Amino acid sequence: MAAARKKETFWSEPISKVDLQRPAVVPSGTSIIDAVKEMKYNQIGCVLVVGADQKIIGLLSNGDLMHEYVGSTLPGDTPVDTIMTENPFTATPALTVQEALEIFHSNPFRHMPILNGEAIEGILSIRGLMVFISEHLPLEVMNLPPDSSLIATHAAGE
Amino acid sequence: MEGLKEYLTRQDFVSSSEVRWCPGCGDYAVLNSVQNVLPQLGLPKEKFVFVSGIGCSSRFPYYLDTYGFHSIHGRAPTIATGVKVANPELSVWVVTGDGDGLSIGGNHLVHALRRNLDMNIILLNNRIYGLTKGQYSPTSRKGQITKTSPYGVLEEPLDPLRIALASEATFVGRAVDTDPKHITEVLVAGAEHKGTAFVEILQSCVIFNKNAWTEVSDRSCREDRLLYLEQGKPLIFGEKRNKGIILKGTKPVVVTIGEQGIKKKDLVVHDRHREDPVYAAMLTKMDYPDYPLPVGIFHAMEKPVYEVELVKQIKEVTALKGRRNLQGLLRGSEYWTVSNKGKTIKRSTGISSLANDESKVMDERIHALLKSTDPLTASLKNTIGKIFYDYDYKRSKMLSPRDSIASAIALFKAAKIECILVGDAKRLYGILSERDIIQNVVLTSVDRDRMPISSIMRPVYEIMDESNSIGDVINILSISGHRHVPIRLKDGGFGLVTIRQILRFIHDTVEQVEKKESEDK
Numbered sequence: 001m002a003a004a005r006k007k008e009t010f011w012s013e014p015i016s017k018v019d020l021q022r023p024a025v026v027p028s029g030t031s032i033i034d035a036v037k038e039m040k041y042n043q044i045g046c047v048l049v050v051g052a053d054q055k056i057i058g059l060l061s062n063g064d065l066m067h068e069y070v071g072s073t074l075p076g077d078t079p080v081d082t083i084m085t086e087n088p089f090t091a092t093p094a095l096t097v098q099e100a101l102e103i104f105h106s107n108p109f110r111h112m113p114i115l116n117g118e119a120i121e122g123i124l125s126i127r128g129l130m131v132f133i134s135e136h137l138p139l140e141v142m143n144l145p146p147d148s149s150l151i152a153t154h155a156a157g158e
Numbered sequence: 159m160e161g162l163k164e165y166l167t168r169q170d171f172v173s174s175s176e177v178r179w180c181p182g183c184g185d186y187a188v189l190n191s192v193q194n195v196l197p198q199l200g201l202p203k204e205k206f207v208f209v210s211g212i213g214c215s216s217r218f219p220y221y222l223d224t225y226g227f228h229s230i231h232g233r234a235p236t237i238a239t240g241v242k243v244a245n246p247e248l249s250v251w252v253v254t255g256d257g258d259g260l261s262i263g264g265n266h267l268v269h270a271l272r273r274n275l276d277m278n279i280i281l282l283n284n285r286i287y288g289l290t291k292g293q294y295s296p297t298s299r300k301g302q303i304t305k306t307s308p309y310g311v312l313e314e315p316l317d318p319l320r321i322a323l324a325s326e327a328t329f330v331g332r333a334v335d336t337d338p339k340h341i342t343e344v345l346v347a348g349a350e351h352k353g354t355a356f357v358e359i360l361q362s363c364v365i366f367n368k369n370a371w372t373e374v375s376d377r378s379c380r381e382d383r384l385l386y387l388e389q390g391k392p393l394i395f396g397e398k399r400n401k402g403i404i405l406k407g408t409k410p411v412v413v414t415i416g417e418q419g420i421k422k423k424d425l426v427v428h429d430r431h432r433e434d435p436v437y438a439a440m441l442t443k444m445d446y447p448d449y450p451l452p453v454g455i456f457h458a459m460e461k462p463v464y465e466v467e468l469v470k471q472i473k474e475v476t477a478l479k480g481r482r483n484l485q486g487l488l489r490g491s492e493y494w495t496v497s498n499k500g501k502t503i504k505r506s507t508g509i510s511s512l513a514n515d516e517s518k519v520m521d522e523r524i525h526a527l528l529k530s531t532d533p534l535t536a537s538l539k540n541t542i543g544k545i546f547y548d549y550d551y552k553r554s555k556m557l558s559p560r561d562s563i564a565s566a567i568a569l570f571k572a573a574k575i576e577c578i579l580v581g582d583a584k585r586l587y588g589i590l591s592e593r594d595i596i597q598n599v600v601l602t603s604v605d606r607d608r609m610p611i612s613s614i615m616r617p618v619y620e621i622m623d624e625s626n627s628i629g630d631v632i633n634i635l636s637i638s639g640h641r642h643v644p645i646r647l648k649d650g651g652f653g654l655v656t657i658r659q660i661l662r663f664i665h666d667t668v669e670q671v672e673k674k675e676s677e678d679k
């Protein structure tokens with residue numbers, strides 16, 4: 001059946017096949033200002049906070065900054081630990097595309113660290129997931145003319 | 159045939175036409191060499207055909223007492239192809255110049271080479287248009303002063319041999335006009351090669367480009383500046399035959415035998431039969447003064463010959479289908495009628511009744527593609543309006559560009575949104591995301607109460623229409639790198655569609671599909 005065919009092609013693919021983003025990482029105790037600089041430098045919407053043993057203890061997102069820091073009385077040198085999301089949601093590279101979709105569906109965050117044991121493989125973002133899905137739909141998404149209503153209904157050459 | 163070899167002499171190939179090249183022109187030496195080569199090939203005179211284009215060099219056929227065709231500028235390889243295909247028994251020779259063969263005829267040369275007919279192409283390279291009195295050509299050196307480059311040529315010159323290698327030529331050689339004996343050797347080998355033999359001859363135009371090659375071809379220094387390639391022998395040169403070439407990685411290096419422990423056996427051994435073209439290409443990159451300039455046969459390979467394959471194919475198909483009638487094809491039942499000043503075009507019944515009507519088959523394939531029954535892909539043809547209204551559309555917020563940054567912050571906090579449209583009901587001026595606020599407010603000390611949003615918003619990459627398909631929007635989001643795209647609503651005004659909404663839609667569609675599938679089972 002047609003839907004089953006699609007599922008086979010990319011639905012059950014592991015997340016390790018998706019292009020993950022290189023993470024921005026700061027040690028626990030880093031100031032909020034420095035954490036934001038790190039995000040800007042890495043052009044990513046979140047930064048991972050790690051303890052002395054390099055294990056992730058938190059994640060700071062633009063959302064955290066907007067709601068916990070901007071407009072608050074906290075000074076810029078406050079440690080990120082104060083406002084970060086503690087013990088963020090993580091997953092392994094074996095997570096399937098479908099499972100990832102389910103997670104982003106029922107949670108408000110846009111970034112999820114992917115861990116291989118203790119090692120940080122990268123960050124899965126909702127954008128990365130969408131691009132991965134669209135790459136599997138060349139006819140419907142990737143290879144459309146600039147105005148898709150003008151898609152040819154006849155073979156070229158006549 | 160053996161007998162003919164002794165019978166024909168150089169004199170037999172000298173025509174009665176007066177040779178009209180300038181005195182001292184390098185073309186003379188080449189003509190003499192060719193007249194020397196032809197009797198050695200053991201063919202009767204009437205089997206030789208020389209085809210040329212336009213140029214001094216292309217006057218060649220007049221001066222040979224063979225069949226010949228001084229043809230159209232740049233088209234000699236094409237005409238020669240026709241001659242050879244029509245009569246494969248002939249020994250076909252193309253004579254062309256750097257202008258004829260690489261400017262106007264560049265395309266024809268490339269395709270003749272890759273086709274690999276059993277013929278010979280001689281390109282006389284004087285790095286100039288001689289006949290038209292000295293304009294620069296595709297092989298003119300950078301900086302060369304000519305009539306059309308009074309302040310120096312700005313373009314990178316082409317290397318004829320690298321063009322030949324890139325065109326999959328099966329025989330590639332080079333000789334200089336000051337060494338006719340060597341020209342003869344290379345041309346004989348080329349003539350004996352089964353396939354197209356391409357030979358560049360460095361030729362001096364004494365009138366318009368006198369010194370094009372003197373620094374390498376002059377008798378006094380030739381030994382030191384030319385590298386004669388000999389099959390199976392090391393790359394040795396120099397008057398004392400004590401210089402050679404070794405390879406460091408893929409880079410050729412000039413060495414002296416006996417210095418720094420270099421022995422003759424360390425030198426690269428020439429093998430023109432190497433299958434990969436890398437070695438031959440490396441040789442073409444060697445040029446004086448950094449290296450000696452290589453001459454001889456760079457590359458020679460046996461590959462199927464076009465006219466042989468063609469004759470074979472014709473035989474096979476004729477055996478299968480019988481001989482076809484060209485007139486029958488031209489006057490057959492398959493035609494189109496154009497009438498009503500070109501407005502109506504009709505197929506003849508002969509065409510539409512064809513069993514394997516190709517365009518029909520292609521159309522059917524396309525319709526099948528477009529009419530996908532796959533629920534997920536079909537759902538992507540829905541308009542984006544569906545996502546916008548079904549998924550949280552009330553969360554699209556808009557502010558005026560004159561509103562303060564502080565008011566935007568307040569809105570972000572209150573509405574828990576990721577992005578704000580900046581504009582009014584008629585125009586969209588920009589877009590402001592959470593990230594824009596963070597990076598500007600946290601890292602710089604903007605006065606958020608007094609600075610307007612317009613100072614930090616970002617321009618709109620693309621505005622889509624409510625009627626665009628979901629597929630369209632995913633495409634734009636993938637290309638743009640943004641997380642949201644504004645859409646123009648049917649009832650006026652603007653809305654925002656985000657990646658999150660799209661993923662929700664895909665998620666729900668898949669969920670429905672799965673539910674239906676398990677119910678069906």
Ligand SMILES: Cc1ncc(C[n+]2csc(CCOP(=O)(O)OP(=O)(O)O)c2C)c(N)n1
Pocket residue numbers: 212213214215216231254255256257258259262282284286287288289290295
């Ligand atoms: C269609 C056309 N365009 C331009 C010319 C002018 N023209 C005659 S010969 C020539 C270039 C010849 O250069 P090359 O092949 O290097 O011959 P050479 O005279 O140097 O041997 C040109 C551009 C022409 N005869 N016909």
Ligand code: SF4
Pocket residue numbers: 178179180182183184185214215284288289362363364365366
């Ligand atoms: S113009 Fe140059 S190429 Fe032409 S005949 Fe004279 S010397 Fe030879």
Ligand SMILES: [Mg+2]
Pocket residue numbers: 213255256257282283284285286287288295
């Ligand atoms: Mg020329």
